[in-house]
Amino acid sequence: MGHRPYQLSDRSDPRRELVNTAQFEAWNGDEGRHWSDRHDRWNAVNEGFNPPLLAAAAIGPEDRVLDIGCGAGQTTRLAARAAVRGSVLGLDLSAPILARARSLAAEEGLERIAFEQGDAQVHPLPTAAFDVAISRFGIMFFADPAAAVGNIGKALRPGGRLAFVCMSDPARCQWVHVYGAVRAALPLPPQEATAFDGPGMFSLSDPSVIRQGLGAAGFDDVHAEPVEAVGNFGRDTDDADHLLRSGPGQHLVSLLDSASDGGGADRARAALCAALVEYERPTGIHLRTAAWLVTATRG
Numbered sequence: 001m002g003h004r005p006y007q008l009s010d011r012s013d014p015r016r017e018l019v020n021t022a023q024f025e026a027w028n029g030d031e032g033r034h035w036s037d038r039h040d041r042w043n044a045v046n047e048g049f050n051p052p053l054l055a056a057a058a059i060g061p062e063d064r065v066l067d068i069g070c071g072a073g074q075t076t077r078l079a080a081r082a083a084v085r086g087s088v089l090g091l092d093l094s095a096p097i098l099a100r101a102r103s104l105a106a107e108e109g110l111e112r113i114a115f116e117q118g119d120a121q122v123h124p125l126p127t128a129a130f131d132v133a134i135s136r137f138g139i140m141f142f143a144d145p146a147a148a149v150g151n152i153g154k155a156l157r158p159g160g161r162l163a164f165v166c167m168s169d170p171a172r173c174q175w176v177h178v179y180g181a182v183r184a185a186l187p188l189p190p191q192e193a194t195a196f197d198g199p200g201m202f203s204l205s206d207p208s209v210i211r212q213g214l215g216a217a218g219f220d221d222v223h224a225e226p227v228e229a230v231g232n233f234g235r236d237t238d239d240a241d242h243l244l245r246s247g248p249g250q251h252l253v254s255l256l257d258s259a260s261d262g263g264g265a266d267r268a269r270a271a272l273c274a275a276l277v278e279y280e281r282p283t284g285i286h287l288r289t290a291a292w293l294v295t296a297t298r299g
Contacts, residue, residue: 038242039072039100041234046136047074048229049165049291053136054078056295057163062086063131066155068120068164069093069138073101073113079134080105080113086131090115091123092138121148125155132156135164137291141200149217156298162219165291166204168226172290174279175233179248181275186267188255210294219296227293233285237273240285244268 053075059065059082067076070090080088090113092098098115105113116123121144133152142148156162170176204210207224214222234240243249244265249272256264279285 038245039074039097039104041242043072043074045231045233045287046229046289048231049136049227049289049293050075050078052227052293053134053163053165054082056293057132057134057161059083059132059134060086064129065089066091066125066130066133066152067138068133068135068152069141070101070115071097071136071138073098073104073115075134075136076101076113076115077105077108077110079132080110083112086112088113089130091118091120091125093117093119121151123151125151127154128157128160130155130157131160133160133162133164135166137165137167139164140166140203142203145203145213146216149213149219153217153219153298158298160298162214162294162296162298164294165227166210166294167202168205168207168290168292170202170205172228172288174287175243175289178243178272178275178279178287179252182252182268182271185271185274186252186256188252204292204294207292210292214294214296218299220299222294222296224292224294226290228288228290230286230288232283233276233279233287235284237276237280237285240276241269241272244272 057065057079059079061082061084063083063086065079065083065086065088067073067079067088067090070076070092071094073090076088076090090098090101092101092115095117098117101115105115118124120139121142133156139148152162167173210224211222233243244253249268253264253268256267276285279287
């Protein structure tokens, strides 16, 4: 408390040094545009994790907050409403998603909030400039997790708090089962029919990896608590076909197209609808996601 707010510049310079190039290309291409255009749908999937994340972060009215992999900025905006006399910076690789984040923050009249495009592994964050760092599923995709955690740690003041949500065991996620059922129903090679394709998505599913990585970066009091939330994936099976526009869905379609003369999207959509039938309720398609809620203190 009593710290001067981080000086928000709302910078967005895509020429900054980037090392996580594969993710940069994905999130500034079709994947980024998909998430930007459907930010409300993906918030409906993930927003059940907002209450435990914000409770763990314990953001105070004067705190300076860093939101890592902020996406369209739902958690950034929630943090800004808590840090009413502080400041909040959202950091993300994706220019399309950040454009949406800025627009939504402006619509809500939030002034002590800004967004920067950058790779958390190397982005030039100022030293000891933040009291709290948060992330909702934005911290699993680093090419070099140790570098990213080290960079985030340097940006936190001594005693600063880190709270994030990351994927846990994929076997506990119902939407992973859905993708598995879709794969099994499609004419794909055996190795493609069983392995879930999501580069980095489950990179922190082992809590021992989390504890070791944060400990090596100078964090103390590292805790990983299992949390689950049921997200709304669509009104019905047809409405949930946006799953095919996500990374794993697009991978399935491309595999089908390469193994045949095209038409992969239609066949994948039919298989997806069949796999979702058991989860369809009058209130929509609801699928469980399992995660770790991780908290730590900067030493």
